[in-house]
Amino acid sequence: MKHVIKNILATLATLLLAAPAVAAEVNVAVAANFTAPMKQIAAAFEKESGHKVVLSYGASGKFYAQIKNGAPFQLFLSADDEKPAQLEKDALTVPGSRFTYAIGSLVLWSAKAGFVDPKGDVLGKGNFGKIALANPKLAPYGSAAIEVLTKRGIVTTLTPKMVQGENISQTFQFVSSGNAELGFVALSQVMKDGKISNGSAWIVPDVLHTPIRQDAVLLATGKDNAAARALLTYLKSETAKKIIRSYGYNI
Amino acid sequence: MFLEQSDLQAIWLTLRLASMVTGILLLLGTPIAWWLARSRSWFKGPIGAVVALPLVLPPSVLGFYMLLAMGPNGPVGWLTKAVGLGNLPFTFWGLVLGSVFYSFPFMVQPLQNAFEAVGDRPLEVAATLGASRLDAFFSIVLPLSRRGFFTASILTFAHTVGEFGVVLMIGGNIPGATRVASVQIYDHVEALEYASAHRMAAVMLVFSFLVLLALYAWRSDTQKRG
Structure with missing residues (x-):
């Protein structure tokens, strides 16, 4: 035993x-x-x-x-x-x-087709109520978005229209639900199998911001x-x- | 300065939001709680269940659906646009609406319990003495259920101050409009600014404790005097 x-x-x-x-x-x-x-x-x-x-x-x-x-x-x-x-x-x-x-790659995206032009000139036109971005203090995608807007010299004009997501997922929800007409999100959120499937977008050139x-x-x-x-x-x-x-x- | 300017702004905004929500819910919740306490309609069950629903869903999920409902493609958003209010998400009034819904059970349930505790007898007596139903409500039920009102208001206020998931979702973190204290603390924590987070959390904690202490002291005082 x-x-x-x-x-x-x-x-x-x-x-x-x-x-x-x-x-x-x-x-x-x-x-x-x-x-x-x-x-x-x-x-x-x-x-x-x-x-x-x-x-x-x-x-x-x-x-x-x-x-x-x-x-x-x-x-x-x-x-x-x-x-x-x-x-x-x-x-x-x-x-x-x-x-x-x-x-990460940054993209200016709208759920509406034809709203964002391929060069992002829509930013200067300002024909929108809200623009969403991730909180620049917390999220690299947010600080990259601010860099892009600073280079274009339109941070101050757009500030009253900005809404901040706590992170990039929440920012995406703001835009995809139409509550913000457009916003800076991650390319990975709107890209599937190598292409952007819906809405309209400007893929922000990497040179415009520090690498994410x-x-x-x-x-x-x-x-x-x-x-x-x-x-x-x-x-x-x-x-x-x-x-x-x-x-x-x-x- | 112990707190930053933005911290003070967030605290002030939170207090404004919580008072507003408590006030609105007192007006809105009282008739509903009264009806729930007195009615024998078969409809009572479903309405009671709907009132309790915000307790079930996780706040961030609830916030997500509110965002969809209040958005330009949602039913509430459609309604607010039709009456000329525009879209509510990312505004102070959007937060008020969201919080009213979210804190609903915290107002209605204590009130309903208080009204039920009053019972039929005082109302029957009042009716025999010729009081109208409205008169009976204001001169008999209200004074008798003041502790219920007290509890309901405290719970609603405190619950709104402590709210996080919903306001984070429908608020958009706009300084002075939707960045409330809980979101501000969360921002500090996420940015690894632990010292700022600790300071603000400490202020909130001490403040809440003192307010609650004062109110409970007042309550036990009125209780003694009857």
Whole structure:
């Protein structure tokens, strides 16, 4: 009897110890704007590697606060490059793991067809009630929009017409519901399979604003997590990049 | 300065919004609560359920549907445009409308309970003495249910001050018009300006505590005197 129990315990121990080496699990904090491509990347990665990926979506600022207070994430895909850098300063990351996984493109978009001309001259005409943008203090897409308007010299004239979304998803809802006639949103929100499917848009040239870098970082908690390391490498692979580009990001 | 100018602006706006909503709901909620308390109509169940609905939906989801309803393609938006009010989202009055709907159960339910507690007897007596129904309401029911009014107003006011998801969605974060205190604190937190967030949260907390303390002290005082 003793022998049997010993055997069972030994088998259990082997199973428990072996399990992480075969298929580990990684918890990833993902910026809300990257939800759709990340789902696709995670599915492809799981199939290829056998690891399990658990995704949480949300605002990067909230994730920052959660990670600082011990949230169980091993990988963080931020909507900007500031928060991962800050976490690195806080010594909560694996040094040298930070990199840019996507560069966002800004687009001036309206749900109405023919409202936004391909050069964005509609901005100067001002024949609209509200223009939506993401909060420039919080969202890189918002500060990029302000840069564009500053270069055109129309920030002050447009300020009374501005409504701010807390993030780029809310900004998109303001415009798509018609509450704001037009707004600066992410190209990834209006682009599907390489083209803008509805409404009208001006894809803002990259030279008009500082690049909207989205950085990822391996957190200190994921230092020995095989799945986290593998996923980080996978994000840099050509397969992943192809998926990322198809959603309107540069990389 | 302990608080920034924009923080003070947000607090002032919040107080204006909460007072406005409480006032409107007192006028709107009282007849509905009265009807719910007295009616024996089969319609009472469905109306009571509709009043309680804002409790069920998550605020940001509720805000999203309000945005659609109040927008240029929504039924409420169509109505406000038809009567010349324009579109309500991103305006102070849009926030008032949204908050009135969102805080509805917090006004109606305590009032309904208070009215039900009054019972039939005082009204029957008043009727025998020749009081009209309106007269009976104002001279008997109102004084008898003043604690219900008190609770309902406090809950509505406090709930509006603490509201976040709905105002974030239909407000558009415009300084002086729709950027209320909760949104301002959220902005500070998201921008990693924790010190500013802590300061403002502390001010809100102390202020709310003092107001509630004063009101509850007043309430137990009136209770003692009957």
